[in-house]
Amino acid sequence: MTQYRVTEDSLRVFCQEVFATLGVGMTDAQTVADNLVEAELRGVKSHGVAKMKEYAHKLEIKEFNARPDIKIVREGISSLAIDGDFGLGAVTGKWAMTRCLDKAKRTGIAVATVGKGRHFGMAAFYSMLALKQDMIGIALCNSGPIMTVYGGTSRVLGTNPISIAVPANQEYPLVFDAATSQAAFNRIIVANREEREIPSGWAVDQHGQPTVNAGEALLGAVIPFGGYKGSDLAVMVEVLSGLLSGAFLAAAGGEQPAAKHNGVGFFFGAVHITDFVDTALFKQAVDELIASLKASRREENYGEIYMPGEKEYISRANSIKQGVDISGAVLADLQEVQKRYGLKSILEIITASE
Structure with a gap:
């Protein structure tokens, strides 16, 4: 193609x-x-x-x-509960994360939930907002039921991504961003559109059987990464972003009218580093951690060791140039x-x- x-x-x-x-x-x-x-x-x-x-x-x-008419429905000293009014996820997500960061500057740490959300795209988009202010950012989101629970074959959980962004000094920031499934559901959608097979272990078909056919996978369900560990993480993301925000419970059946009405839920967190340790020393310590990890002994014939988000920063630089x-x-x-x-x-x- x-x-x-x-x-x-x-x-x-x-x-x-x-x-x-x-x-x-x-x-x-x-x-x-x-x-x-x-x-x-x-x-x-x-x-x-x-x-x-x-x-x-x-x-x-x-x-x-x-x-959307985005509004704060509950507020504490270091917390926000936000009604996203079914707006585009990027709009409500940035609105919420920006206010979470502002509050963390005053309280040291803050969290925000968003109910009545919609698809918010790349989770790192929100966690990385914290980097510009020398803060640590956290972003979680649930979704409609498209993933199995460990040991199951039906759709009961979202792919429920997790992103954490940590500022560094001279090195690239550490940016973890991953779905709790073997692969993001949208990667299967893209593979199907491009008529490509997907790797074995990503999904099951509608009969619960393993498949490499992207079209069959879209009718079936994706699989949690890491067995029960990924499955359990997805459950916890469901609690923080789905239940705590008042959004629907994927495990209870996202296709039910009342549940569908409540939309997607987000959870954001911000840590004001200077409230815990000197920011400059912290960022230097992150650099030293990165250096020590990258200098560690490697498996035979293994190439360079990359940190969370490093490949994405390299990709970004290349894309801007080319x-x-x-x-x-x-x-x-x-x-x-x-x-x-x-x-x-x-x-x-x-x-x-x-």
């Missing part, structure tokens, strides 16, 4: 125009575009512009609220969106290759 490389700027402008055309305010349109393009830059293709067609459709049918790689299938989706809404912006293609 042909691969294309497009300019970052044209991709960002294109995304902004899509959302603005569908009634999203300009600032919010920029936020969602930043979320999707940042995922592309970091190589997280499953949460990049491959989501654009879906987002546009859900805005059109009003499943996503283009202009352009953003997108598949022919994703480009076709974007062109379909462009035609459907009569957009003026044009994606600038740098190269195309088989």
Whole structure:
């Protein structure tokens, strides 16, 4: 399948125009575009512009609220409970995380939940907001039931991602961002769109049997990573982001009307480092930790040891220099969106290759 490389700027402008055309305010349109393009830059293709067609459709049918009335419904000294009003996840997520960070500056540590949320894209987009303020950021999210529990074969849990971002000094920040499934569900959607098989162990079909066929996997369920450990982590993310926020319980059946109405839940955390230890010393200690880990003895024939998020930072630097790689299938989706809404912006293609 042909691969294309497009300019970052044209991709960002294109995304902004899509959302603005569908009634999203300009600032919010920029936020969602930043979320999707940042995922592309970091190589997280499953949460990049491959989501654009879906987002546009859900805005059109009003499943996503283009202009949400986001509000704080409960507030404590170091806590916030927020009603996201079914707005685009990137909009409500950034709104909530920004206020969580502001509160942590005053209290040392703060947490925020968001109920009535919608798909919020790459979790690291929110945890990394803390890095600009020399803070530690945490982002969790639940989703509709698309993953099995350990030992089961039916859909009862979301893929429930976890992201933690930690500032460093000279080294790249440490940024962990992973679903609790073997692979993000969106990676299977992309594989199906591109007519590729998926690795063994990612999913089961609708009969509970292992499959490498992406289409069959979409009818079945994804599998937790690491056996019971990933499964149990997913349950705990469900508690913090689903139950604590008042969002639906995936395990109780996300297809039930009342449960579906309550949407997706988010959980954010922020740690003001200076309230615990000198920030400069902490960041230097992170650098030293990274250096010691990367210098450790390696397995035979193993290449470089990478830290959490390091490959994504390298991908980002390369994408900014060379352009953003997108598949022919994703480009076709974007062109379909462009035609459907009569957009003026044009994606600038740098190269195309088989």
